[in-house]
Amino acid sequence: MKRVGIIGGGQLAWMMGDAAKKIGVELVVQTPSRNDPAVTIAQDTVFAAVDDAIATEILAKKCDVITFENEFVNLDALSLLAQQGVCFRPSLKSLAPLLDKYHQRCYLRDLGLPVPDFFAVDEHLNSVQSQIKALSFPVVLKSRRHGYDGQGTFIIPDWATLQQQLDTSIKDKTASQPLFLIEEFVPFTRELAVIASRAVDGEIVTYPVVETQQEQQVCRRVIAPAEIAPHQAAEIKAIAHTLLNSLQVVGVFGIELFLTADGKVLVNEIAPRTHNSGHFSLDGCETSQFEQHLRAVCGLPLGNTTLNAGSAVMVNLLGYENSQSDYKNQRQAIAEIPQSHLHWYGKTESRPGRKLGHVTVLLEHQHRDQAIAIAHKIESIWYPSSLSGLK
Incomplete structure (x- = not known):
C-alpha cells in the first residue's frame, strides 16, 4: 500500500481521508497541532511546523511520496531532501515560480497568459x-x-x-x-475558477469552470458550473493546459480568474494545491479534487470530472465570533435542506473569517438565481440576524 506524506494538516488534508481509503492509500501528515483536522484521518503524524525541513526528513522516511496542503514551505531547505532522492509532487521546481506572487505574475505574463x-x-x-x-x-x-x-x-x-x-x-x-x-484594480463582472489536474504521464483533466463569490476577500460561495459562454470556458481550459504543461505539474492546481465587462478572461492567482473552489466536487463529481490529487501523485489514472447533477452550489461556513461552539443546531438545520451535503472540519475554535466547514447543495438544473437563493438560505441559518449585513 502506497503511503503519501502531506505537509499541512488543515481541512484540505482532512478531505483527502475518504479518498485515500477509496483508492487504498495511507496518509502521513506533518502539522504543528494535535487539534488540526487531518490528524484524525492520518495513519501517522509528524508534529512540526510545515516549514520545518528536519521534520520533513522524518516524514520522508515514513512515506513514498510527499505532497502539499499549503504553499507556506521552505523550498530552499526542501531542495536538499529532493537532491537526496525524496519525491515531491508537485515538484519543487514547479512550485518555485508560484510562491512569490510577483514572480507568479511574471511567470504567467511570460507564458503569454492574460493577467492584470x-x-x-x-x-x-x-x-x-x-x-x-x-x-x-x-x-x-x-x-x-x-x-x-x-x-x-x-x-x-x-x-x-x-x-x-x-x-x-x-x-x-x-x-x-x-x-x-x-x-x-479589475472591475470584473464575475470571479471564476477552475480546478485542473496533471498526471505523471502528462494527461490533464479539468473540472467545470465555476463562479466564486467573495465577501471581504474571502470565498463565500461557489456556483458550478459558471454561466459563461462556451468560448470563455474553452479559453480557461486552454489556460490551465498551458500552465500545467509549462510547469510539468503532477497534482491538482486551482486557478482563479476574472471575467471583465467586455468578456475578457484574466488570470488572478494560482493555488498549487487543492482549492476551495473545488469543494463542490466531493459531492458533485464522480472523482473529487482530493481523490484526483492522490491519484495524480500516486501515479494512478485520473478520474472522471463530469458534474453528476444539473448544477451545484457550495457555501463556506465561516466563523463570525470567537467561540468553542460546535454550532450543532445550525448544522442540523442546514442538513435538512434537500440535497445538501454538509462537511464539518472539526476545528476546536471559531474566530471571525475562519473556515469551519462547508455545505454543497446539488440542483437538478443549472439556474444561477436558484443557486444564489439557496446560498442565502444557508447563510440565514448560519449567521446571526445581527450579522445579516455580511451576506
Missing part, C-alpha cells in the same frame, strides 16, 4: 509614483508571500492610503527584495 498590469514595490515606494500614474487609482496592494483568504490584500483608493498601508503593514526588515506588488 502589475509591478513590484518596496517599503520605501521606490519608483512607484510614475508607475501608479500609468495604472491610476484604485489599485490592489498584495503581500508577495503568505497571503490567503484575503489576508495581505488591500484595495487602495489613493496615494495617501497606499503610504499609510505600507507604513502600518508588518514587514520583514531583513528582506533583500520588495515585499509587495501593486496591480491594476
Whole structure:
C-alpha cells in the first residue's frame, strides 16, 4: 500500500481521508497541532511546523511520496531532501515560480497568459509614483508571500492610503527584495475558477469552470458550473493546459480568474494545491479534487470530472465570533435542506473569517438565481440576524 506524506494538516488534508481509503492509500501528515483536522484521518503524524525541513526528513522516511496542503514551505531547505532522492509532487521546481506572487505574475505574463498590469514595490515606494500614474487609482496592494483568504490584500483608493498601508503593514526588515506588488484594480463582472489536474504521464483533466463569490476577500460561495459562454470556458481550459504543461505539474492546481465587462478572461492567482473552489466536487463529481490529487501523485489514472447533477452550489461556513461552539443546531438545520451535503472540519475554535466547514447543495438544473437563493438560505441559518449585513 502506497503511503503519501502531506505537509499541512488543515481541512484540505482532512478531505483527502475518504479518498485515500477509496483508492487504498495511507496518509502521513506533518502539522504543528494535535487539534488540526487531518490528524484524525492520518495513519501517522509528524508534529512540526510545515516549514520545518528536519521534520520533513522524518516524514520522508515514513512515506513514498510527499505532497502539499499549503504553499507556506521552505523550498530552499526542501531542495536538499529532493537532491537526496525524496519525491515531491508537485515538484519543487514547479512550485518555485508560484510562491512569490510577483514572480507568479511574471511567470504567467511570460507564458503569454492574460493577467492584470502589475509591478513590484518596496517599503520605501521606490519608483512607484510614475508607475501608479500609468495604472491610476484604485489599485490592489498584495503581500508577495503568505497571503490567503484575503489576508495581505488591500484595495487602495489613493496615494495617501497606499503610504499609510505600507507604513502600518508588518514587514520583514531583513528582506533583500520588495515585499509587495501593486496591480491594476479589475472591475470584473464575475470571479471564476477552475480546478485542473496533471498526471505523471502528462494527461490533464479539468473540472467545470465555476463562479466564486467573495465577501471581504474571502470565498463565500461557489456556483458550478459558471454561466459563461462556451468560448470563455474553452479559453480557461486552454489556460490551465498551458500552465500545467509549462510547469510539468503532477497534482491538482486551482486557478482563479476574472471575467471583465467586455468578456475578457484574466488570470488572478494560482493555488498549487487543492482549492476551495473545488469543494463542490466531493459531492458533485464522480472523482473529487482530493481523490484526483492522490491519484495524480500516486501515479494512478485520473478520474472522471463530469458534474453528476444539473448544477451545484457550495457555501463556506465561516466563523463570525470567537467561540468553542460546535454550532450543532445550525448544522442540523442546514442538513435538512434537500440535497445538501454538509462537511464539518472539526476545528476546536471559531474566530471571525475562519473556515469551519462547508455545505454543497446539488440542483437538478443549472439556474444561477436558484443557486444564489439557496446560498442565502444557508447563510440565514448560519449567521446571526445581527450579522445579516455580511451576506
